[in-house]
Amino acid sequence: MTRDLSPLERTLINRLQDDLPLAPQPFQELAQELDLSEEEVAGHIRTLRDDGLLTRFGPFFDAKALGGAFCLCAIAVPPERFEEVLTKVNAYPEVAHNYERDHKLNMWFVLATESQAAISATAEAIERDTGLPVLLFPKEREFFIGFRVNA
Amino acid sequence: MTLTPQDRTIVEATQAGLPLVTRPYAVVAESLGLSEADLIERLKHLKAQGIIRRIGAAPNHYRLGMTANGMTVWDVDDAVVDSLGEKVGVLPFVTHCYRxxxxxxxxxYNLFAMVHGETRDEVIAKRSEISSLLGKACRASDILFSTRILKKTGMRLRGKEG
Known part of the structure; x- marks a missing residue:
């Protein structure tokens, strides 16, 4: 699953968590810094992306600023019904992420919709579909994150 | 905040990623019938508005070996949850932190902090660090490890027809 990274790949993964310049040649600075051509930098990033070590390269949008609505939700699914409920919940295109977690509330998913009203409507539809209560945990405040992966 | 129709087109054309060539904006601009300079100008405007957070890449934690992921949750006194949340958020191992x-x-629980690590033990040790930081303001806490990814799709802006 995990392959060994070269020192260059580690440096690239770390540097790409910064903000690159919004300029015609975004890899110019990195190329100079690493003593490579811009083509080589782009090629290494392409390999990291194709190998799944980086999810994608490009602008990261603030999902909320784009006008969408999001909400973390949880369901306490009886273990014997897990696969059945999972199939029903995942069938909703509004379910963006879904994780199984080791807790009585064992299914945690994020609803992503175009409006706030659609969040409640989708949660209610899932409740009707599964016969299980959906708890809503909307983000009330986001705290600044200093996190970076040190590759 | 509402996007202009042109901005919306730009978001749709770039949200899945830019081509990995030396002049990616020139390629995208051509497909949109814009000049490279105009596209960069619009993107700078979106960045100034906070709609674009940054230009870069996101690492895949799992593929980098950080396979343990614990959602730590805390019942923190409402009077101090925001000031303590700020302190938890900047801890170097916390990837998301919300009230x-x-x-x-x-x-x-009213404070959620996601912690990634290579092993569960590492995540548990980091939970103790958060616990010390919160001190007596925290009445109860728990940690929920993810045992399976059940679905993971990008959060995409859909086309107007979608």
């Missing part, structure tokens, strides 16, 4: 409503009586 969310409680769901009483089953769910007393």
């Amino acid at each position: 969310r409503p409680r769901a009483l009586p089953d769910w007393p």
